[in-house]
Amino acid sequence: MQxxxxxxxxxxxxxxxxxxxxxxxxxxxxxQCINVCQEIxxxxxxxxxxxxxxxxxxxxxxxxxxxxxxxxxxxxxxKIFHIEINRPTGSDTVQRKYLKTHLHRITHFxxxxxxxxxxxxxGSTHFDEVYFIRGKHDLRLxxxxxxxxxxxxxxTTQSYKVSKLFANELLRIYLNAAITLLDRTDAIVPAxxxxxxxxxxxxxxVALIELIYALQSAGIFNxxxxxxxxxxxxxxxxxxxxxxxxxxxxxxxxIRKKNRTSFLDLLKEGLLRRMDEADESY
Numbered sequence: 307m308q309x310x311x312x313x314x315x316x317x318x319x320x321x322x323x324x325x326x327x328x329x330x331x332x333x334x335x336x337x338q339c340i341n342v343c344q345e346i347x348x349x350x351x352x353x354x355x356x357x358x359x360x361x362x363x364x365x366x367x368x369x370x371x372x373x374x375x376x377x378x379x380x381x382x383x384x385k386i387f388h389i390e391i392n393r394p395t396g397s398d399t400v401q402r403k404y405l406k407t408h409l410h411r412i413t414h415f416x417x418x419x420x421x422x423x424x425x426x427x428x429g430s431t432h433f434d435e436v437y438f439i440r441g442k443h444d445l446r447l448x449x450x451x452x453x454x455x456x457x458x459x460x461x462t463t464q465s466y467k468v469s470k471l472f473a474n475e476l477l478r479i480y481l482n483a484a485i486t487l488l489d490r491t492d493a494i495v496p497a498x499x500x501x502x503x504x505x506x507x508x509x510x511x512v513a514l515i516e517l518i519y520a521l522q523s524a525g526i527f528n529x530x531x532x533x534x535x536x537x538x539x540x541x542x543x544x545x546x547x548x549x550x551x552x553x554x555x556x557x558x559x560x561i562r563k564k565n566r567t568s569f570l571d572l573l574k575e576g577l578l579r580r581m582d583e584a585d586e587s588y
Contacts, residue, residue, distance in 0.1 A: 307364065310353055311372050318346045318376065327558065328568065332508045336387040343380035350376055351460050362439060369438040369465040370426075377465075378472030385477050395506075398488045405488075409481045412474045422464065423471060437464035487546045507545030513569040514547065515555045520570055 321342045329335040350373070359365040389408055394400045416423060425433065440462050507514055518537050521527065527537060538552045549555075559566055 307357065307359075307368065307372075311350070311368075314346060314350060314353075315375060318342065318379065321346075322379070326510060327512045329510055332510070333387065333391055335510055336383050336390065339383040340380065340387065343376070343383060347376055347380060354460070362435060365440070366434045366438040369440075369462045370434065370468065373465055374468040374472055377469035378476070381469055381473035382476045385473065386480060389481075402485055402488050405481050405485050409478065409485075412478050412481070415470070415474055419467065419471070422467060426468060426471065438462050483548050484546075487542065487548055505545065507547045509569075511547060511549050512555055512559070514541065514545065515549055515552045516559060516567065516569045517573075518552065519556055519559075520567075 322339055325335055325338045325342065329338055354368070359368065389405075394404050440458060515538070518534065518541060522532065522534050522537050534552060534556075538549050541547075542549055562568075565571060
């Protein structure tokens with residue numbers, strides 16, 4: 307079981323990374339990640355149906371350690387999708403308040419589940435047969451209304467909660483980074499008229515990094531003296547996005563097998579198409 311689930315999780319990570327590197331629209335990117343997670347979970351379930359657990363020890367390991375790693379990714383991307391699709395387009399103050407509301411919900415979740423969180427993180431095992439063996443459901447132990455839709459053949463009392471713990475830890479990092487970017491933008495971007503809304507980058511990080519390298523290579527900033535670090539730091543603030551290690555991303559772009567400048571080509575195609583459409587209207 308361990309060998310299969312390890313390979314399957316590596317497959318999940320590979321497919322998620324591929325989507326993130328190739329899809330430039332954030333909501334489309336997140337939606338595709340959700341679909342991949344669903345397909346991988348189906349594959350995981352089929353394996354478990356064909357390969358029953360040998361004993362309680364193996365079943366506990368699966369629902370306590372293995373499945374939550376997969377399912378937490380699904381929860382994480384679903385939450386990001388809903389957060390971003392409902393994110394207000396107003397001022398930084400409005401966006402910051404919106405993001406902090408979601409942060410408070412996560413804090414509230416951890417506070418309400420502190421005992422279980424400590425149980426899990428401390429490596430305790432005395433309740434494992436209650437929490438992670440199928441057929442021992444107690445709906446009072448579920449954190450929300452999802453309990454009503456839990457499949458008893460592929461879930462246990464607390465395996466969903468472990469997945470949600472993992473997902474919320476990731477989501478807290480995501481939200482804190484988004485808030486930090488808003489704070490950084492306030493410090494970097496010059497004051498703008500009150501009625502002018504700030505522009506936010508909603509494409510992929512890889513796409514922006516590709517654009518940054520192209521602009522820097524053309525030497526069009528500071529008479530060619532601006533380096534990659536300066537440009538990436540400035541544009542992170544302008545577009546409210548955290549790019550991470552741009553140098554590693556560039557190396558991945560450089561060794562692409564198909565198209566090393568896919569985003570730039572997309573820009574060119576879009577502009578030419580717009581020009582052609584404009585020509586037809588005259």
